[in-house]
Amino acid sequence: xxxxxxxxxxxxxxxxxxxxxxxxxxxxxxxxxxxxxxxxxxxxxxxxxxxxxxxxxxxxxxxxxxxxxxxxxxxxxxxxxxxxxxxxxxxxxxxx
Amino acid sequence: xxxxxxxxxxxxxxxxxxxxxxxxxxxxxxxxxxxxxxxxxxxxxxxxxxxxxxxxxxxxxxxxxxxxxxxxxxxxxxxxxxxxxxxxxxxxxxxxxxxxxxxxxxxxxxxxxxxxxxxxxxxxxxxxxxxxxxxxxxxxxxxxxxxxxxxxxxxxxxxxxxxxxxxxxxxxxxxxxxxxxxxxxxxxxxxxxxxxxxxxxxxxxxxxxxxxxxxxxxxxxxxxxxxxxxxxxxxxxxxxxxxxxxxxxxxxxxxxxxxxxxxxxxxxxxxxxxxxxxxxxxxxxxxxxxxxxxxxxxxxxxxxxxxxxxxxxxxxxxxxxxxxxxxxxxxxxxxxxxxxxxxxxxxxxxxxxxxxxxxxxxxxxxxxxxxxxxxxxxxxxxxxxxxxxxxxxxxxxxxxxxxxxxxxxxxxxxxxxxxxxxxxxxxxxxxxxxxxxxxxxxxxxxxxxxxxxxxxxxxxxxxxxxxxxxxxxxxxxxxxxxxxxxxxxxxxxxxxxxxxxxxxxxxxxxxxxxxxxxxxxxxxxxxxxxxxxxxxxxxxxxxxxxxxxxxxxxxxxxxxxxxxxxxxxxxxxxxxxxxxxxxxxxxxxxxxxxxxxxxxxxxxxxxxxxxxxxxxxxxxxxxxxxxxxxxxxxxxxxxxxxxxxxxxxxxxxxxxxxxxxxxxxxxxxxxxxxxxxxxxxxxxxxxxxxxxxxxxxxxxxxxxxxxxxxxxxxxxxxxxxxxxxxxxxxxxxxxxxxxxx
Numbered sequence: 001x002x003x004x005x006x007x008x009x010x011x012x013x014x015x016x017x018x019x020x021x022x023x024x025x026x027x028x029x030x031x032x033x034x035x036x037x038x039x040x041x042x043x044x045x046x047x048x049x050x051x052x053x054x055x056x057x058x059x060x061x062x063x064x065x066x067x068x069x070x071x072x073x074x075x076x077x078x079x080x081x082x083x084x085x086x087x088x089x090x091x092x093x094x095x096x
Numbered sequence: 097x098x099x100x101x102x103x104x105x106x107x108x109x110x111x112x113x114x115x116x117x118x119x120x121x122x123x124x125x126x127x128x129x130x131x132x133x134x135x136x137x138x139x140x141x142x143x144x145x146x147x148x149x150x151x152x153x154x155x156x157x158x159x160x161x162x163x164x165x166x167x168x169x170x171x172x173x174x175x176x177x178x179x180x181x182x183x184x185x186x187x188x189x190x191x192x193x194x195x196x197x198x199x200x201x202x203x204x205x206x207x208x209x210x211x212x213x214x215x216x217x218x219x220x221x222x223x224x225x226x227x228x229x230x231x232x233x234x235x236x237x238x239x240x241x242x243x244x245x246x247x248x249x250x251x252x253x254x255x256x257x258x259x260x261x262x263x264x265x266x267x268x269x270x271x272x273x274x275x276x277x278x279x280x281x282x283x284x285x286x287x288x289x290x291x292x293x294x295x296x297x298x299x300x301x302x303x304x305x306x307x308x309x310x311x312x313x314x315x316x317x318x319x320x321x322x323x324x325x326x327x328x329x330x331x332x333x334x335x336x337x338x339x340x341x342x343x344x345x346x347x348x349x350x351x352x353x354x355x356x357x358x359x360x361x362x363x364x365x366x367x368x369x370x371x372x373x374x375x376x377x378x379x380x381x382x383x384x385x386x387x388x389x390x391x392x393x394x395x396x397x398x399x400x401x402x403x404x405x406x407x408x409x410x411x412x413x414x415x416x417x418x419x420x421x422x423x424x425x426x427x428x429x430x431x432x433x434x435x436x437x438x439x440x441x442x443x444x445x446x447x448x449x450x451x452x453x454x455x456x457x458x459x460x461x462x463x464x465x466x467x468x469x470x471x472x473x474x475x476x477x478x479x480x481x482x483x484x485x486x487x488x489x490x491x492x493x494x495x496x497x498x499x500x501x502x503x504x505x506x507x508x509x510x511x512x513x514x515x516x517x518x519x520x521x522x523x524x525x526x527x528x529x530x531x532x533x534x535x536x537x538x539x540x541x542x543x544x545x546x547x548x549x550x551x552x553x554x555x556x557x558x559x560x561x562x563x564x565x566x567x568x569x570x571x572x573x574x575x576x577x578x579x580x581x582x583x584x585x586x587x588x589x590x591x592x593x594x595x596x597x598x599x600x601x602x603x604x605x606x607x608x609x610x611x612x613x614x615x616x617x618x619x620x621x622x623x624x625x626x627x628x629x630x631x632x633x634x635x636x637x638x639x640x641x642x643x644x645x646x647x648x649x650x651x652x653x654x655x656x657x658x659x660x661x662x663x664x665x666x667x668x669x670x671x672x673x674x675x676x677x678x679x680x681x682x683x684x685x686x687x688x689x690x691x692x693x694x695x696x697x698x699x700x701x702x703x704x705x706x707x708x709x710x711x712x713x714x715x716x717x718x719x720x721x722x723x724x725x726x727x728x729x730x731x732x733x734x735x736x737x738x739x740x741x742x743x744x745x746x747x748x749x750x751x752x753x754x755x756x757x758x759x760x761x762x763x764x765x766x767x768x769x770x771x772x773x774x775x776x777x778x779x780x781x782x783x784x785x786x787x788x789x790x791x792x793x794x795x796x797x798x799x800x801x802x803x804x805x806x807x808x809x810x811x812x813x814x815x816x817x818x819x820x821x822x823x824x825x826x827x828x829x830x831x832x833x834x835x836x837x
């Protein structure tokens with residue numbers, strides 16, 4: 001079977017993978033934004049800033065679950081993050 | 097509480113007995129934590145210090161030798177150069193980006209600990225076979241990025257390095273960083289508490305749970321992904337490091353600090369104890385005063401936390417206000433946590449209450465551990481490996497060898513580094529055999545890191561000597577006279593007699609070489625337990641040598657590229673045929689074994705003096721040592737870098753021993769050799785000088801054309817254009833890492 005017939009009837013999904021330092025770890029960039037930008041400019045009420053990287057994939061697949069598991073697999077196996085220091089959460093957004 | 101149960105687990109029952117006897121009572125849990133940190137192999141050198149005594153450490157230029165955070169060399173005119181080497185192997189194996197970055201941070205703070213400012217970084221990296229292992233490629237990519245980012249942020253250039261790939265590093269990569277510092281002699285301070293009444297100030301990063309439970313973390317499977325788990329991973333913060341560098345430099349200039357000490361392995365426990373027992377003065381510190389990142393930390397956690405980018409400062413009372421102002425100016429957080437005291441104790445408090453009290457006499461000198469040592473039997477098998485049949489087509493073999501990750505250009509790595517920041521870099525990476533930097537007194541220094549684990553596995557003693565020889569030839573080829581080294585010795589579990597024997601032999605090799613030529617070892621490091629937890633296999637023995645040489649003036653700077661057509665190519669030194677541990681055996685024939693080259697330090701030294709003399713006379717245009725890949729690769733690199741071809745006749749090489757085959761002449765890494773380009777018109781002068789220095793040499797060919805043509809008795813062996821060679825040598829590593837073909 002060629003790839004065209006495989007994907008017949010499929011839809012395009014937006015899948016987002018969010019990679020960030022584990023909450024127990026220090027986040028120097030977030031701290032710097034909080035301390036050197038927000039606090040110095042007199043912004044009050046903000047207690048913490050944490051940074052993250054967001055990867056946005058457009059995935060063609062038959063179901064929402066397939067799209068999600070494909071991206072989960074891609075992130076895990078191709079080492080888009082380091083499980084020792086990061087968490088990676090994957091969620092499927094709207095159908096395009 | 098889990099942490100308490102795990103305190104002092106690494107001490108042996110004999111060591112616990114010694115502690116009880118010295119103290120005259122049972123220590124409490126906090127005291128055990130201090131002793132455990134201080135008596136760890138990492139801090140105490142308990143398995144290695146008897147062996148390290150073999151190394152010569154004294155010299156006229158040595159101000160401070162091993163034993164402090166960095167060695168200090170007097171470079172004249174009231175200036176000093178400091179040097180230290182560290183590894184961050186285990187952290188880099190689980191978090192290559194953060195592990196390598198924090199490794200740099202640590203060695204930079206060692207340089208600050210002796211009152212000097214970091215001016216250059218070098219790195220020495222070892223990974224598994226990147227051609228077959230995507231894991232090793234991932235490690236290499238992220239380690240290089242970690243080094244590049246951290247170095248760039250703190251404004252210290254990464255100017256040279258060294259890279260080796262071998263199967264034995266697949267699960268235990270080695271990430272070594274060497275840092276060079278410079279300063280004024282009168283601003284030097286040593287990390288020790290020498291007088292009571294100074295305030296103890298902790299400056300820099302907040303203290304969190306980073307690095308706590310490192311050992312037990314390491315034995316857990318790496319795929320667990322629990323959020324919120326207490327983690328051993330240390331997150332680098334180069335911005336704070338940069339502020340520490342600037343603030344401390346300014347405070348050194350104004351003589352505001354009596355002592356500075358980096359917080360490394362064992363955190364405050366180690367730093368406070370070392371300051372105290374090295375200087376013979378006690379400290380009284382309240383751990384609850386430490387500025388913390390997490391609110392619910394226990395005293396033990398504060399004590400052993402390995403949070404990065406922190407330093408302890410000892411400050412006299414009347415200078416405290418100026419120090420506070422300075423730290424505030426740089427927006428560095430700090431806390432005044434205690435003071436130095438007359439009584440020779442380390443006293444720790446929590447909210448005023450005494451929680452630990454250890455006399456200095458208990459802390460210093462962990463008892464030496466006697467280790468059994470036995471020559472491994474596999475060495476005989478390795479040594480007696482029969483030579484392979486000589487391949488027909490050496491042209492093809494040569495092209496394959498050039499593409500070996502161990503040989504091909506490392507430009508993919510160093511082009512990611514900021515090697516020019518600080519405008520001290522005189523020659524760029526890859527242009528000469530060593531990096532050359534300008535020192536604050538206007539003089540020049542050459543620095544280089546070298547290692548060769550493949551040779552050290554087959555013959556640890558010869559291998560270690562060969563590394564020092566290569567290092568010194570690299571310095572000399574760049575125009576510098578070697579003046580001091582640091583060594584980093586990396587092995588598996590020292591409790592295994594085979595491993596311990598290899599360690600002893602490697603140190604003996606370095607000691608014998610340095611003793612013979614009178615170059616001191618001013619510092620170093622030992623890293624044991626580099627073993628695969630699954631298979632129990634140790635890494636190949638991996639001593640790494642960081643050499644420093646001084647250049648008498650700017651005209652001495654020598655690069656390796658061919659400069660002009662029509663000059664002579666001269667090989668200095670005798671070619672010997674040992675191929676054990678050579679890239680030709682390992683990469684082309686997949687043979688691990690054979691005889692490792694034996695170097696002679698005294699003839700090396702004659703060679704070094706001869707090369708420097710030729711340069712001083714102005715007859716030498718280029719110089720390059722013969723190392724990995726042998727003569728053929730050295731010639732290729734000189735031709736490629738200069739974009740000038742050459743001809744060479746192998747039968748002219750001065751050889752020792754039996755008649756060598758063509759492959760031996762081309763690819764042997766034996767003998768101590770340097771290839772030089774000599775001005776044709778002034779060859780007579782060069783010839784006479786070489787005779788005076790009693791250095792064996794031969795003109796083997798000429799520069800010119802656009803081909804690399806190597807013959808044996810007139811018969812063509814290698815014939816390639818410079819372009820073909822460049823394509824192979826220059827782009828192979830990059831192709832492998834960037835994934836295109």
